[in-house]
Every structure is written in structure tokens, then in C-alpha cells.
Amino acid sequence: MMTPFQRMLSYVRRYPLKVISGSLCVVFSAYIGLLGPRVIRMAVDGLRSGVTQDKVTVFALLIVAVSFGKGIFLFSQRKILVGLSRDIEFDIRNDFYAQLQRMSLDFYHNNRTGDLMSRATNDISNVRMLLGPAIMYGLNTIFTTMFAFPAMLLISGKLTLVSLATLPLSSFATKYFGSRIHKRSEEIQEYFGVITAKAQENMSGVRVVRAYAQEEAEEASFKALNREFVNRNLRLIRLSALFMPTLQVLIGFGPALVLWYGGNLVLNGTITLGQFVEFNLYLALLIWPMIALGYVVNLFQRGMAGMKRLNEILVQTPAIRDTEEKQEIKEIQGSIEFRDLTFAYPGAPDHPVLENLNLVIPCGKTIALIGHTGAGKSTFINLIPRLLDAPPGQVLIDGRPIREIPLQVLRQNIGYVPQETFLFSDSVAGNIAFGVPQAAQSAIEEVSEQSALLEDIQGFPEGFETMVGERGITLSGGQKQRSSLARAILRNPRILILDDALSAVDTYTEEKILGHLRSIMRGRTTILVAHRISTVKEADEIIVLHNGRIAERGTHDELLKNNGPYLALYEKQLLEEELAAL
Numbered sequence: 207m208m209t210p211f212q213r214m215l216s217y218v219r220r221y222p223l224k225v226i227s228g229s230l231c232v233v234f235s236a237y238i239g240l241l242g243p244r245v246i247r248m249a250v251d252g253l254r255s256g257v258t259q260d261k262v263t264v265f266a267l268l269i270v271a272v273s274f275g276k277g278i279f280l281f282s283q284r285k286i287l288v289g290l291s292r293d294i295e296f297d298i299r300n301d302f303y304a305q306l307q308r309m310s311l312d313f314y315h316n317n318r319t320g321d322l323m324s325r326a327t328n329d330i331s332n333v334r335m336l337l338g339p340a341i342m343y344g345l346n347t348i349f350t351t352m353f354a355f356p357a358m359l360l361i362s363g364k365l366t367l368v369s370l371a372t373l374p375l376s377s378f379a380t381k382y383f384g385s386r387i388h389k390r391s392e393e394i395q396e397y398f399g400v401i402t403a404k405a406q407e408n409m410s411g412v413r414v415v416r417a418y419a420q421e422e423a424e425e426a427s428f429k430a431l432n433r434e435f436v437n438r439n440l441r442l443i444r445l446s447a448l449f450m451p452t453l454q455v456l457i458g459f460g461p462a463l464v465l466w467y468g469g470n471l472v473l474n475g476t477i478t479l480g481q482f483v484e485f486n487l488y489l490a491l492l493i494w495p496m497i498a499l500g501y502v503v504n505l506f507q508r509g510m511a512g513m514k515r516l517n518e519i520l521v522q523t524p525a526i527r528d529t530e531e532k533q534e535i536k537e538i539q540g541s542i543e544f545r546d547l548t549f550a551y552p553g554a555p556d557h558p559v560l561e562n563l564n565l566v567i568p569c570g571k572t573i574a575l576i577g578h579t580g581a582g583k584s585t586f587i588n589l590i591p592r593l594l595d596a597p598p599g600q601v602l603i604d605g606r607p608i609r610e611i612p613l614q615v616l617r618q619n620i621g622y623v624p625q626e627t628f629l630f631s632d633s634v635a636g637n638i639a640f641g642v643p644q645a646a647q648s649a650i651e652e653v654s655e656q657s658a659l660l661e662d663i664q665g666f667p668e669g670f671e672t673m674v675g676e677r678g679i680t681l682s683g684g685q686k687q688r689s690s691l692a693r694a695i696l697r698n699p700r701i702l703i704l705d706d707a708l709s710a711v712d713t714y715t716e717e718k719i720l721g722h723l724r725s726i727m728r729g730r731t732t733i734l735v736a737h738r739i740s741t742v743k744e745a746d747e748i749i750v751l752h753n754g755r756i757a758e759r760g761t762h763d764e765l766l767k768n769n770g771p772y773l774a775l776y777e778k779q780l781l782e783e784e785l786a787a788l
Contacts, residue, residue, distance in 0.1 A: 207521050210513040217294045218337065224293070228286035229345060235279035236349035240357060242272045243487035251480035283342060291338025298330050298516065305519055310526040311593055312552060317519075320403020321396075325519060328398050329512035332391075336509020344502045347495035354488045361481045368467045369489055375456045380503055383449040388507035390442040395511055397438055401431050446504055453499070461489055526595045526613070533610045538619045540700040540731035541569040542590060543602040549585060549594070559585045560754045569604075572732040574742030576775070577751035583735045584625060586751070587703050590733070591620045621694035623707040625735075627686040634663055635670035637689055641697045649696060656722040657692040658715050659685065684715065691719070695726055702732045708741055716741065739776050748772065 208216065218225060249265040306322065358366045408415060408424055415424055464486065472482045544565045550558040559582045567573050575583045588594045589601050592613060601608045608616070621641075629637045638653065639645040650670065654660040662685055666672040674680055674689075681689065691707050708716045717740070723732075724744065736742050743762040750757045750765070750772050758770045765772035 208517065210510060210517040213517050213520065214333070214337070214513050217297055218290075220297065221290055221293060224286055224290045228283055228290060228342075231279045231283035231286060232342065232345040233349050235276055235283055236346060237353055238272055238275045238279065239350070239491060240353045240488070242269065242276075243484045243491070244357075245269055245272060246487055247478075247480035247484035249480075250483050251478055283346075287342045288338045291334045291341075294337050295330055295334040298333060299326065302326055302330065302516060302519065305522075308524045308527070309522070310524050310595075312525055313522070318399070318403040320401070320406040321399030322519070323406065324395070324399035324402040325512075325515050329395055329515045332395070332505075332508045332512035333516065334509075335505050336513075340502050340505035340509060343495070343498045344506075347499055347502070350491060350495050354492055358485055358488050361485045362468075362471060362477055365464060365468050365471060365477075365485060368463050369461075379449070379452050379456060380499060383445060383452075383503070386445055387442065387449070387504055388511060390438070390445060391508040392511040392514070394435070394438050394442060395508075395515060397435055401428075401435055404428055404431055449504075450501075461486070461493070464489055526592050528613055529609055531598075531607065531609045532612050533606070535606070535611050535615055538611065538615065538700055539569045539604050540619070541604050542567040542701070542731060542733075543605070544586075544589075545600050545602060547589075547596060547600040549589065549596055549600075558754060563754070563756060565749065565756065567731055567733070569731055570729050571746045572727050572734065572744075574734040574736065574745035574748045575751060576736060576739075576742055576748060576772070577757070581751040582754040583751055584705055587622075587705055587733055587735060590701065590703060591617050591622055618697075619700040621697045621699035621702045623687075623690045623694045623704045625705045625707075627683075627690045629674050629681070629686055629689060631673070631676045633668075633671045633673055634666065634689065637674060638670075638692045638696060640693050645696055650692075653692040653695045656695055656719075656726060657688040658718045658722070659688040659692055662688075684712075688719070700730055702727065702730055703735075704733070705735045706737065708736065708738075713738075713740060720744070739779050 245265060245268045252265070303326070306326075355366065358369070405428070408428070415421060468477070468482050468485060471477045472479055477485075542565075544563050547560055547563040548558050549560045550556070563586075565573075575586060577583055585594060589596045590603075590608075592608060596608070598609060599607050603611055603616070630640065632640075635647070635650050638650050642649075647670070651660060654663055654670075663670055663672070672680075687707055691704070694702060694704075708719060716738070720741065734742055734745060739762075742748055746761070747759060748762060748765055749759050750770070752771060758765060758768055758772060760768070766776060
């Protein structure tokens with residue numbers, strides 16, 4: 207398992223040329239920058255013997271040349287290293303998003319959407335700042351120090367030691383403040399996830415908030431969270447604000463000591479005035495990198511905290527994935543078997559939702575599931591596309607254990623209309639063609655007709671190009687269900703699963719859709735989950751689930767003769783229809 211630091215290095219290793227060229231630019235920039243003090247020393251000592259126009263011109267041109275050379279490499283290092291950080295940010299964001307796509311349903315039950323959004327935005331930005339500015343300034347500090355100290359030692363070893371007198375204190379301050387900045391950065395980034403989750407929940411549930419007139423209560427709740435977030439940031443700001451001046455004061459003692467001791471060395475003739483000026487310029491060049499060290503430490507701690515939070519997601523192995531049992535299977539026919547199936551959710555292993563269930567669904571047959579709420583119908587169908595994972599060997603497709611079939615192949619051959627319809631912020635056509643991006647317009651229109659949606663679409667302002675809004679907010683419940691149904695039909699799947707897919711349409715529209723579906727279902731395995739008898743009565747076999755077990759099974763006519771739960775449900779619905787008619 208990769209540590210956060212190892213994972214970060216793995217991204218950096220993808221760009222060896224940029225890392226090397228960017229680092230070389232930092233080296234050349236630091237080296238050329240140190241030629242400036244040498245030119246100044248030559249100028250000071252040279253002009254003391256006599257000032258001429260030629261000397262002034264030569265020294266001036268040398269200083270310009272040094273500045274120009276340093277400027278070129280400064281520009282190059284920023285372009286390469288900051289560009290590198292953007293490339294790595296791109297990679298991390300793609301990998302993080304791909305990881306989210308692979309994770310199974312239980313992952314989203316245990317992680318709040320807002321927190322995941324925070325990791326995908328705020329944390330990745332902090333990692334980018336670490337891999338860009340922090341590395342650039344850090345390398346600049348290292349190489350400037352490496353080049354400056356030997357030059358300072360050549361001038362005077364004693365003076366160099368005097369200039370380093372405050373270094374131990376500066377190092378202690380950096381370590382002391384750095385650990386605390388890291389801890390507070392982690393706390394802030396975790397709390398940012400809480401705020402993002404709160405905002406996301408309120409935006410998704412805005413209708414409920416307004417329906418219950420809870421705007422003021424939710425504003426007050428968010429304000430309290432926001433105030434705590436500000437307070438946590440202020441604590442970090444106070445710490446950082448104290449760190450930078452402390453570092454500057456400690457570093458500032460160095461030049462004062464150098465001025466006092468170095469001045470005496472000049473008076474004693476130990477070093478020349480030019481060397482003294484050169485030494486002070488080297489020291490001045492080191493002051494900014496040392497001060498920037500505080501900024502680098504801050505960025506480093508924030509970036510590592512962000513990488514740690516990202517790595518917590520990236521190291522996770524999806525609970526449902528292709529395993530070693532996977533075979534080279536390219537397509538499926540569609541027969542389904544449940545063999546002694548007992549399934550319980552991970553959080554409640556002693557309370558199975560489905561128990562000792564045996565059922566064979568031949569290829570091309572239509573099976574209907576019916577039963578009271580909580581009977582296990584949705585769990586049953588979610589096991590087929592492996593949205594939930596059954597125990598090994600208890601669910602088979604075409605006679606093979608379902609884990610032998612690659613997930614991609616399995617799901618490509620299933621058209622699934624879930625109970626909770628979800629539409630994307632796209633056009634009507636884009637939502638219908640979600641599973642078949644290259645679908646022809648004629649095919650989209652055909653499945654819209656089959657799902658009784660075409661007439662509604664033709665009445666929209668922009669027809670198929672009408673935007674449906676976030677989660678399909680501009681469509682009615684029935685229109686959303688029919689859009690989801692059209693999406694499933696367009697895939698031309700071998701297995702079609704409809705989980706209460708017609709509950710939001712009226713009985714007339716339902717009968718119209720079922721009329722189209724009869725021809726579509728012919729030749730493909732279809733599983734209908736419904737509460738209405740009218741939806742399931744034409745199925746080849748009806749399965750009545752009760753408390754996770756098969757209570758009875760048979761055709762519509764057979765079940766009416768059994769005087770069991772199906773007959774009771776049928777009579778109840780007949781009575782409801784008669785009362786509604788009255």
C-alpha cells in the first residue's frame with residue numbers, strides 16, 4: 207500500500223524531463239544570481255584604484271548580463287515547474303475521479319458527497335501548490351545556499367560562522383511551527399468537507415427546505431458551520447502570521463552581526479571593502495530563500511495533508527470488482543439462476559434480506575417480482591448487475607458464476623431502470639443516449655416513442671435539445687421515469703431490469719408503454735418489479751416475495767386460484783380502483 211509521499215512521487219516520476227529541466231533552470235538561475243555579488247566586488251575594488259568610463263561601462267554591462275541571464279532561467283523554471291504541477295494536478299484529478307467511478311455502493315453510504323467534493327477540489331489544489339511553488343522555492347533555497355556558502359567561506363570562514371549564529375534558532379522555529387501548521391491544515395481541510403457536504407445537501411434538498419419553511423434554520427446552521435471554519439482558519443493564520451515575523455527577526459540578527467564583525471575585519475585589513483560588500487550581497491541573497499522557507503513549510507504541510515486525504519480514497523480497493531475468477535467472456539445470452547441465495551448487508555450479517563432463494567429465469571423469459579415494501583425486491587435485482595455482491599456461486603448467468611463474467615461485459619448487456627430515476631444536467635437526447643453515446647437520432651426517437659415520451663418531447667421548447675436541468679428538475683416524475691426507460695431500451699440489452707419503472711405514470715400511459723414493451727421484451731430476459739398487478743399480469747412467471755423468501759410463484763391466472771398473498775393484493779387494488787371511480 208502506497209504512503210501519501212510515495213504516491214506523490216509516483217506522479218512526479220511520470221514527467222522526468224520536466225523535473226530535470228526545471229531543476230536545471232533553478233540551478234542555473236541560482237548560480238548566475240551569485241555572479242552579481244562577484245561583479246559588484248570587482249567593481250568596488252577595481253574603482254578604488256581609479257574611476258574611468260571604460261571600467262564603469264564594463265561593470266555595468268556585466269551586471270546587466272547577469273540580470274538578463276538570471277531572468278531567462280527564472281522565467282523558464284516557473285514555466286516548467288508550475289506547468290509540471292498543473293500536469294500532475296490533471297493526473298491526480300483524473301485518477302481520483304476514476305477511483306470514484308470504480309467504488310461500489312457501500313463506499314457512498316460511508317462517505318459524504320460534500321467531503322468527496324472537497325477532496326477533489328481543495329485538497330488537489332493544495333497538492334498542486336506543494337508540487338509547484340513549494341518545490342520551486344524549496345529548490346531555489348537549497349541551491350542558492352549550496353552556491354553561496356562556499357563563496358562566503360572563501361571570503362572569511364569566521365564571518366560565515368558569525369552569519370550562521372541564528373540558524374539553530376531558525377531551524378527550531380521552523381520545526382515547531384511546521385508541525386502545528388500541518389495539524390491545523392488537516393483540521394481545516396477536513397472541516398471544509400463538512401461545509402461542502404452541508405451546502406451540497408441543501409442545494410439537492412432545496413424543495414424540502416422550502417416546503418417545510420426551514421430557510422432561516424438552515425441559514426443559521428450553515429452560518430454556525432461557516433463561523434467555525436473561519437475560526438479554524440484564523441487560528442492557522444495567527445500561527446502563520448507569528449511564524450513569518452519570528453523567522454524574519456531571527457534571520458535579521460545575522461546581517462547585524464555581520465555588519466559589526468565584518469566592519470572590524472575591513473578596518474583590520476583582513477578582507478577588502480569589495481569582499482565585505484560581496485559577502486553582504488551573498489547574505490542578502492540568502493535572506494529571501496530563508497524567509498520563503500516559512501512559506502514553503504506552510505505549503506508543504508497543507509499539500510501533504512491534502513495528499514493524505516486523497517490517498518485515503520485512492521488506496522481503497524473497490525468491494526465489487528473483477529477478481530481472479532474472471533474469464534475471457536465477450537457476451538452473455540441472459541439466463542439467470544439464483545442458487546440457495548442468502549444475502550445480508552455488511553452492517554447486519556445476522557439479518558438476511560434474502561434467504562434460501564432458488565430461482566431459474568430462462569433466457570428470453572419475463573419474470574415479475576411483487577411484494578410489500580421491504581420484501582427484498584430491489585436487493586434481488588441489484589445482485590444481477592453486481593451493484594451488490596452475492597456470496598460466491600449463488601448467482602449465475604448462462605450457467606456461470608457471475609464473478610466469472612467481467613464487470614464491463616456484464617453491465618454492458620444489462621438495461622437497468624432504477625427505482626430512483628436520475629437524469630444529468632444535459633439535453634433530453636443526451637440523457638436518453640447516456641449508455642450509447644454514438645446513438646443515431648432516429649434510434650433516440652424510436653425508443654422515445656416506445657416509452658411514450660415522444661409526444662411530450664415534441665411539446666418541449668427545443669424538442670430533444672431541451673435541457674432537463676440538474677437531476678431532471680424541469681421534468682415531471684413520469685417524464686423522468688420514461689426518459690430512464692428509453693435510456694435502458696436504447697442499449698438493446700440481453701437483460702432488461704425495470705425496478706418499479708412505471709410507478710409515476712398513469713394507468714393509461716402504463717398500458718401504452720407495456721404494449722410497446724411486449725415486443726421489446728420478446729427474446730430478451732426481462733425482470734419487472736412493480737406494485738401494480740396491471741404491470742405484471744402478462745409476465746411468464748410472477749414471483750411473490752415475502753420477508754426475503756418466495757411466498758408463491760406462477761402465472762397471473764394460477765396465482766389468482768391459490769388464495770394467497772397475490773390474490774389479496776389483487777382484490778385490494780380492484781377495490782381501490784372502484785373507490786377511485788366512485
